[in-house]
Amino acid sequence: MIESHTAVLDRDVTWTGEITTEPYEAGWATEALFFVRVLDSGGADAATVPVHVEISPDGLHWTRHDAVLSLGTAPGVYAAPVTHFGNWLRLSAAVPADVHPRVIVYLALKG
Amino acid sequence: MIPAGYEPLDRVVYADDFDRGAQGWTLLTGNYERSLDSLIAEQRDFRPPMLSSLTMWDTGTAGSLHGTYALKLATRPHPGSISVALKRTTFRRPCPIQVEAYFAVKPEATDLVLGDRDVRAFGIFLDLQDGRERVMPHLRYHNAEAGERRHRWLFKKDRPPVKTISGETRSHFHLGPDGWLDVPGGEQDLCYNELPTKQNWHYLNVGFDLRSMTYTHLHCNNRTFEVTDVSPMRMPAWPNLDQMLNVGFWVETDTAVRAFLYLDSVVVSAGTPS
Numbered sequence: 001m002i003e004s005h006t007a008v009l010d011r012d013v014t015w016t017g018e019i020t021t022e023p024y025e026a027g028w029a030t031e032a033l034f035f036v037r038v039l040d041s042g043g044a045d046a047a048t049v050p051v052h053v054e055i056s057p058d059g060l061h062w063t064r065h066d067a068v069l070s071l072g073t074a075p076g077v078y079a080a081p082v083t084h085f086g087n088w089l090r091l092s093a094a095v096p097a098d099v100h101p102r103v104i105v106y107l108a109l110k111g
Numbered sequence: 112m113i114p115a116g117y118e119p120l121d122r123v124v125y126a127d128d129f130d131r132g133a134q135g136w137t138l139l140t141g142n143y144e145r146s147l148d149s150l151i152a153e154q155r156d157f158r159p160p161m162l163s164s165l166t167m168w169d170t171g172t173a174g175s176l177h178g179t180y181a182l183k184l185a186t187r188p189h190p191g192s193i194s195v196a197l198k199r200t201t202f203r204r205p206c207p208i209q210v211e212a213y214f215a216v217k218p219e220a221t222d223l224v225l226g227d228r229d230v231r232a233f234g235i236f237l238d239l240q241d242g243r244e245r246v247m248p249h250l251r252y253h254n255a256e257a258g259e260r261r262h263r264w265l266f267k268k269d270r271p272p273v274k275t276i277s278g279e280t281r282s283h284f285h286l287g288p289d290g291w292l293d294v295p296g297g298e299q300d301l302c303y304n305e306l307p308t309k310q311n312w313h314y315l316n317v318g319f320d321l322r323s324m325t326y327t328h329l330h331c332n333n334r335t336f337e338v339t340d341v342s343p344m345r346m347p348a349w350p351n352l353d354q355m356l357n358v359g360f361w362v363e364t365d366t367a368v369r370a371f372l373y374l375d376s377v378v379v380s381a382g383t384p385s
Contacts, residue, residue: 028180059168
């Protein structure tokens with residue numbers, strides 16, 4: 001049977017400015033899905049904010065993965081699938097000053 | 112299968128080697144109803160555990176004691192940040208129980224420095240309830256505070272203030288920094304080994320009797336501590352917690368560096384009631 005695991009990286013937090021989620025190790029998994037559940041988009045421009053998946057060889061130094069997701073202008077669930085990510089994963093975004101999305105972040109792993 | 116090195120009592124309740132996944136060990140969050148706004152502030156942001164291969168920037172993957180993966184608890188890089196993992200079961204009969212674990216504790220290797228005073232503390236707790244009482248044994252290894260080494264085992268017996276969330280839901284911050292008392296003779300230096308990227312595994316063994324709700328023993332590596340005067344938190348039974356047998360571990364950081372607690376494996380066993 002395939003292993004699977006979902007981690008809740010942030011619960012009911014409001015993103016402001018430069019954000020990164022906490023590093024999460026997932027070397028055992030072969031595929032990952034970041035889910036961002038938007039409770040409140042916090043501004044009309046939320047959909048213009050790219051949220052990048054980042055990867056790292058050591059949990060300390062990071063580079064962008066190809067995967068990216070955009071938040072919607074309405075509450076809902078937005079997702080980005082990720083493969084070939086090594087061991088560490090996180091999300092990164094630069095949120096404009098007039099946007100304050102309130103979110104729950106899940107990382108669903110399988111392998 | 113019981114990993115090598117363990118000395119369980121007569122009946123193994125569970126033997127969790129984290130090479131087989133999380134096996135019920137999960138993030139702790141405070142209690143809430145209707146809105147997360149009802150959470151106690153200190154319990155809003157406990158961090159989730161993860162399966163780690165102990166991979167370091169300078170030496171690559173070490174793996175765990177018995178394989179590749181350990182359960183890793185990681186704080187945020189904020190002083191006082193806590194990560195907790197626990198497993199929830201129930202007990203069948205009052206009897207002696209024992210919790211054994213192989214663990215390693217380290218700060219994140221953010222800087223090229225020793226870092227041995229970045230981790231403030233780590234600990235183990237039980238959360239138990241029989242028909243009369245809720246009993247919460249807590250043991251904390253106080254590693255450092257404000258840049259000073261402490262290196263001693265502590266316990267907590269005074270219950271923290273309770274927040275009533277509804278008629279049948281309450282919450283309290285039992286891992287807070289206040290109220291810790293010295294385990295008699297509880298000073299212990301644990302092997303740190305010179306770099307934050309080198310982990311040495313330690314053995315922990317905590318015994319507790321569910322009949323008397325008292326400690327029976329505390330061993331860590333080569334040390335055996337006197338527990339006659341070590342007491343758990345005790346309080347009248349809470350609603351809907353009967354026969355609860357929860358085991359938890361936590362780690363907290365003292366600096367702006369993440370603190371990590373790795374659990375290779377945990378074995379909980381029960382003795383035969385005499």
